Amino acid sequence: MTKRAYIFRNPWLYSLSIRLLHFDGFKKIKDIIGKEKNVFEPACGFGRLQRYLYDSCSYSGIDLNEIFINFGKKRGLDIRIGNVLEETNYIKSDIIILCDILHHLTKDKIQEVVSIATKFAKEKIVIMEPTFVGLASGKGFFSRLAAKVFARVDFDGINNIEHWFTRQDYQKLFKHLKETNKFAGMKIQISKGYYFVELIRV
Numbered sequence: 001m002t003k004r005a006y007i008f009r010n011p012w013l014y015s016l017s018i019r020l021l022h023f024d025g026f027k028k029i030k031d032i033i034g035k036e037k038n039v040f041e042p043a044c045g046f047g048r049l050q051r052y053l054y055d056s057c058s059y060s061g062i063d064l065n066e067i068f069i070n071f072g073k074k075r076g077l078d079i080r081i082g083n084v085l086e087e088t089n090y091i092k093s094d095i096i097i098l099c100d101i102l103h104h105l106t107k108d109k110i111q112e113v114v115s116i117a118t119k120f121a122k123e124k125i126v127i128m129e130p131t132f133v134g135l136a137s138g139k140g141f142f143s144r145l146a147a148k149v150f151a152r153v154d155f156d157g158i159n160n161i162e163h164w165f166t167r168q169d170y171q172k173l174f175k176h177l178k179e180t181n182k183f184a185g186m187k188i189q190i191s192k193g194y195y196f197v198e199l200i201r202v
């Protein structure tokens, strides 16, 4: 198997890169999630998002990157090895977070993951995706160059990124996921280079 990109071999480097790109953009999650929720994160990495939640929330997650999982476990997090495409790995939770995972997956797999998450999310699914990846979606020289660079730098060792979403693609995708999974509501916010999308049950 081709080696993971550097950021997926070193949790410190991953954390630093995200901070440089988004500063404290993820602080927003606290209010989106709220207090006293149990939260489950498929593709949790090393559980980076746990520290943005209220102390009254519980947090658990799965990921296939054993370096990240071991790193998070050593810090006391309830995370384990598990594939996001296998339903048996999921646990019923108030809120399921899908952060920075959808653009790694093919369209079929996105549909599969969101449809599994829908069965396990009692209140809502919260999706976070970077807005800037559309830079790599064009046909021109710079877009193709960006696509090559992004694909290398963002290679998680599991998925080859086949498609870079433009803002329009993302809007269509979110609407499609809401409709096909029969969510009652959807709220989309854009902040500091990220989409924060809530697919709401009632």
Ligand SMILES: C[S@@+](CC[C@H](N)C(=O)[O-])C[C@H]1O[C@@H](n2cnc3c(N)ncnc32)[C@H](O)[C@@H]1O
Pocket (backbone or CB within 6 Å): 042, 043, 044, 045, 046, 047, 048, 049, 062, 063, 064, 065, 068, 082, 083, 084, 085, 098, 099, 100, 101, 104, 156, 158, 159
């Ligand atoms: C960009 S990282 C995001 C990690 C975390 N959500 C965060 O925001 O810090 C994408 C993660 O998805 C994981 N991943 C990709 N495909 C997966 C799969 N099929 N099952 C479990 N984890 C997967 C990778 O190992 C990687 O840790």
